[in-house]
Amino acid sequence: MAQILALSRPLHLWRPPWMGLASLHSRSMSSLEKRARAVFSAAVESVQPDIVVRRGLKRDGNKLLVGDQSFTLSNNLYVVGFGKAVLGMAAETERIVGDHLVKGVVSVPQGIQNTLRNHGKQRMLLEDSSKITVMEGAKHNLPDENAQRSAECIQELTSGLTEKDLLLVLISGGGSALLPAPAPPMSLQEKQDVTRRLAAAGATIQELNTVRRGLSFLKGGGLAQCAYPAQVVALILSDVIGDPLDLIASGPTVRSETRPEEVWAIFDRYKLSDSLPSSVKEVLSKTVQLQEQPQEFKDHVLNIVIGSNTTALECASHRACELGLRPVILSPAVCGDVRSVARLYGLLSRFACSPGKEPPPELAAQILQMGPEVGVESWDLCRTLTVLEKERKEGWGATCLLAGGEPTVQLTGRGRGGRNQELALQVGLELCGELRSGAVFLSGGTDGQDGPTDAAGAVTDGELMDETNTQGLDVDSTLTNNDSFTFFSQLSEGRRLLMPGLTGTNVMDVHVMLLPPPAL
Numbered sequence: 421m422a423q424i425l426a427l428s429r430p431l432h433l434w435r436p437p438w439m440g441l442a443s444l445h446s447r448s449m450s451s452l453e454k455r456a457r458a459v460f461s462a463a464v465e466s467v468q469p470d471i472v473v474r475r476g477l478k479r480d481g482n483k484l485l486v487g488d489q490s491f492t493l494s495n496n497l498y499v500v501g502f503g504k505a506v507l508g509m510a511a512e513t514e515r516i517v518g519d520h521l522v523k524g525v526v527s528v529p530q531g532i533q534n535t536l537r538n539h540g541k542q543r544m545l546l547e548d549s550s551k552i553t554v555m556e557g558a559k560h561n562l563p564d565e566n567a568q569r570s571a572e573c574i575q576e577l578t579s580g581l582t583e584k585d586l587l588l589v590l591i592s593g594g595g596s597a598l599l600p601a602p603a604p605p606m607s608l609q610e611k612q613d614v615t616r617r618l619a620a621a622g623a624t625i626q627e628l629n630t631v632r633r634g635l636s637f638l639k640g641g642g643l644a645q646c647a648y649p650a651q652v653v654a655l656i657l658s659d660v661i662g663d664p665l666d667l668i669a670s671g672p673t674v675r676s677e678t679r680p681e682e683v684w685a686i687f688d689r690y691k692l693s694d695s696l697p698s699s700v701k702e703v704l705s706k707t708v709q710l711q712e713q714p715q716e717f718k719d720h721v722l723n724i725v726i727g728s729n730t731t732a733l734e735c736a737s738h739r740a741c742e743l744g745l746r747p748v749i750l751s752p753a754v755c756g757d758v759r760s761v762a763r764l765y766g767l768l769s770r771f772a773c774s775p776g777k778e779p780p781p782e783l784a785a786q787i788l789q790m791g792p793e794v795g796v797e798s799w800d801l802c803r804t805l806t807v808l809e810k811e812r813k814e815g816w817g818a819t820c821l822l823a824g825g826e827p828t829v830q831l832t833g834r835g836r837g838g839r840n841q842e843l844a845l846q847v848g849l850e851l852c853g854e855l856r857s858g859a860v861f862l863s864g865g866t867d868g869q870d871g872p873t874d875a876a877g878a879v880t881d882g883e884l885m886d887e888t889n890t891q892g893l894d895v896d897s898t899l900t901n902n903d904s905f906t907f908f909s910q911l912s913e914g915r916r917l918l919m920p921g922l923t924g925t926n927v928m929d930v931h932v933m934l935l936p937p938p939a940l
């Protein structure tokens with residue numbers, strides 16, 4: 421039972437008993453902060469490329485077991501892949517089924533082999549004897565000539581397969597830019613310009629990839645079409661909310677019914693329709709005759725998600741239990757503006773930690789009202805509130821609230837930062853209200869990068885403003901300039917930054933909020 425210290429400060433500076441003096445405070449906070457970081461590390465570890473491939477591919481002699489299906493291996497195996505995590509996926513695939521592998525081609529980000537080597541991630545690299553050709557490209561995540569050559573090699577390999585062959589397709593985030601195949605007569609440059617303008621206009625990944633599918637002959641099921649009549653098995657590491665098979669890397673193995681009018685509607689929404697090259701209009705004017713697929717064509721493709729944000733949160737939850745925390749998963753689909761998401765987390769921390777027998781009655785309604793704004797379903801919010809209420813009453817340990825997704829930031833400045841660092845800062849401000857509950861918040865990108873910075877995210881708590889004011893930093897100008905990386909780099913020598921380095925995986929962002937029990 422925590423020692424109850426006499427309330428020797430004005431109420432607005434009140435701190436719960438477990439925080440006590442500064443030295444005790446830093447120790448208890450470092451304990452909570454260390455555990456938040458450990459939970460995040462467990463989340464990232466659980467979706468490492470080798471681990472997800474081992475989870476998705478089982479070997480039983482000459483049988484390859486994927487999901488509930490079994491495929492016969494007889495030196496008939498081919499591998500293609502494209503995405504930021506695909507090199508590690510290919511390395512593990514070759515360790516499992518390399519004895520039946522004829523050949524393969526993977527399209528991976530420019531410079532990734534050196535980066536992984538420099539990060540000591542040898543397990544994510546192919547052996548010198550590998551039968552898989554590694555092709556690097558798509559610098560800065562933009563489709564370029566190198567990536568186009570990779571796509572041509574992948575197309576050439578898949579187009580030559582027969583019904584006796586088995587094609588493993590490894591797919592992860594960043595795959596769209598690594599498999600560029602503009603439908604003629606569009607040029608790569610024209611496709612690149614359209615993609616860049618749409619992203620700059622604020623198009624969501626769903627909109628972006630719907631357009632990409634409409635303008636590419638390999639996306640939207642085109643790759644599976646090339647491989648027919650070979651058996652296709654796509655192993656997918658999802659970096660899109662809801663794990664939509666037809667949108668992850670623009671669904672090259674998922675036949676999509678992208679109609680021209682869908683694409684035009686997106687161009688109209690972002691006011692690009694009147695400034696498109698004629699080649700785009702020509703591609704979209706070709707009426708795509710979507711014949712009813714023969715059943716055997718549908719049967720020849722198996723798409724399976726082998727890792728996602730949900731996977732990461734479930735493993736984070738187990739780690740939280742091991743660390744003496746009580747986990748509750750809110751949702752893997754958090755989205756919307758970081759300010760709204762921060763507001764939700766602030767309300768949830770008050771609901772869980774405000775002193776007294778019951779939470780303030782108005783909080784539950786305010787929290788439920790925010791659901792649509794941040795992409796969280798009402799039943800997920802109700803379930804979470806029920807758990808938080810129950811844990812208030814039992815109050816034997818801190819609650820570990822887990823969530824994931826991909827919030828957005830309206831960029832108004834030219835500073836250096838990322839959505840995870842900006843979210844952590846905004847939540848820190850929420851936690852600095854009159855209730856100093858001792859809550860700790862962490863937001864991190866599972867790929868180890870947050871925006872164009874070396875940080876994955878940051879950790880904040882109710883002491884943030886005291887620390888900031890003591891060190892003379894200015895939060896308002898930081899937020900106006902979207903300069904969260906500079907802010908956290910300067911604050912306490914950067915100790916609040918999350919710096920795991922390149923992780924080799926990507927299942928969007930993970931949010932961890934540790935909520936100590938309320939004082940009675």
Ligand SMILES: Nc1ncnc2c1ncn2[C@@H]1O[C@H](COP(=O)(O)OP(=O)(O)OP(=O)(O)O)[C@@H](O)[C@H]1O
Pocket residue numbers: 561593594659828829830831834835836837838839842865867869870871872901902903904926
């Ligand atoms: N200075 C900044 N402050 C806050 N957010 C920023 C800043 N610069 C960029 N961003 C946000 O970061 C997002 C890009 O994040 P990031 O580079 O981590 O890629 P991503 O969305 O994770 O995609 P991928 O899955 O390919 O890594 C942009 O959508 C932008 O909103």
Ligand SMILES: O=C(O)[C@H](O)CO
Pocket residue numbers: 592593594595596597625629659660667668669670
């Ligand atoms: O490559 C892409 O399209 C994005 O990472 C979404 O999967």
